[in-house]
Amino acid sequence: MAWLSEDFGNPSSVHGFGRKARQGVEDARDRVAAAIGASPAEIVFTGGGTEADNLAIKGASHKLRGNGNHVITTSFEHHAVLDSFEWLRGQGFETTVLPVPESGVVDPAAVGAAVQPSTLLVSVMAVNNEVGTVQPVSDIVHAVKAANPNTLVHTDAVQALGKIPVDVHAWGVDLAAFAAHKVGGPKGVGALFVRSSVPVEAVIHGGGHERGLRSGTINVPGVAAFGIAAEVAAKEVHESAERLLALRTKLLDGISATIPDARLNGDLDRRVPGNLNVSIPGTEGETLLLLLDQAGIACSSGSACQSGAVDPSHVLLALGVPRELASGSLRFTLGRGSSEDDVDVVLSILPELVRKARAAA
Ligand SMILES: Cc1ncc(COP(=O)(O)O)c(C=O)c1O
Structure with missing residues (x-):
């Protein structure tokens, strides 16, 4: 509440008010990182889960274009993922949308079998938002990397945080999307985990905030609340x-x-x-x-x-x-x-x- 009613500094400003707000943002980054097993430098704050998925899928695929042209997802993803893939298809990428068994649990071997030398990215959600099924994310990562070690793996983990233990490094994913409002935080705030050295091109351009990956003044009250909510969700x-x-x-x-x-x-x-x-x-x-x-x-x-x-x-x-x-x-x-x-x-x-x-x- 203090960020809404007393501390109005812009975290990009160098003056004291700005530095205080920056401290609030970095504190939130630490908390979100700790909640998902990442290091703070691997967190990019976004305007929600949809934006984090878009940044991961479009940003990584565009950055890597040239190494290949193929991307893979599954048919039961959230539209933030499915529609990003559809958009990539319109941009000339070759897309594979894998079927999902009746159980609602993706078979890692089926994902691995779809990976080609030209596959840039695979996106499989960690927890489905409608049926709640938990995906074998680390097995999927193993299957993908065994087929092509250069293929990146993104997971839409919006429904995972607070519901199952989340450890992005133990999972082995390169990218993972989160949303604050699924853990009791405010709507319109999210985060993308970008494993260090994973190449991603910005989707939103401007002042170069968030290491150039997401321009725009950071929503300080939103990310501060996300930090606390993520911490509580992971603890409980x-x-x-x-x-x-x-x-x-x-x-x-x-x-x-x-x-x-x-x-x-x-x-x-x-x-x-x-x-x-x-x-x-x-x-x-x-x-x-x-x-x-x-x-x-x-x-x-x-x-x-x-x-x-x-x-x-x-x-x-x-x-x-x-x-x-x-x-x-x-x-x-x-x-x-x-x-x-x-x-x-x-x-x-x-x-x-x-x-x-x-x-x-
Ligand atoms: C699995 C999943 N991905 C992405 C999103 C989109 O998140 P947001 O509404 O924060 O953009 C949701 C939201 O319901 C979701 O359940």
Whole structure:
């Protein structure tokens, strides 16, 4: 709060107010670096996870162009990644979008097999944002580097921090994207881990901030809050996992008992503890969402509403979930503020809401 109400210095200014703000930024950089197992010089602050993914994918691919022309990702990535790949394709890069098994867990051997001598970059997310499945990131890095030691590996780790232990050097990745708001920090702030000596070209040009990789005056209150939030998230990761797993088990058991044909999407065990994604046959996810919202329950259907048409989640379709089931899906996310009472409330009203949603379908 002090950065918003008292200390207005610009961290790029040399005067005392500026130096104080710079200290705040560097303190935050230390905290974010420590939370992900990096050194502070490897952190580039960005305006969020999308920007970090764009910088990694476009920036590294452009910088390395000439050594090759091929880039690889998977079909269940966030659109920050998929659309960056699509953009690269428009720029003349050759792109491979690998299929993902029904489990929602990428097979490292399949990634390694797709790597060619011309492959510049591979991008596979660490945790999927819709089904919560945790990817074998270090095995993927091994498979890629065994096939081509020059290929860079980027991971979208936006959903990983605070949910699983994150250690970018143990994973062996070259680039990793993070967002503050997924760990209780503010929206519109993120970071890209860039392993030292990994070449990246800027996407945003200007005053040369963040070692020339991300120009623009740094959002001091935002990064300061990100630093604290990342530190807390990393410290509490095991404790919160245990608590959330117990809540999720209760939620899943309750749903299975009262809505026996509900179907779990993605592997149950290899997923972050706070995620539950289920398809409820005979319903529209959007209808259920509205009914839940009226009851004060904030849920997500994983489907995006574009130009009036409700599209089923591209993640569920990528996992081979049939279209009708993908349309009737609900994502429950349990977090810091979720309690056992919350789960009880959901379980007490969900069967009736499902009945209503089925009648409306
Ligand atoms: C996996 C993943 N990647 C990227 C993003 C984009 O992050 P931001 O909204 O900070 O741009 C999100 C946000 O939901 C996400 O879940």
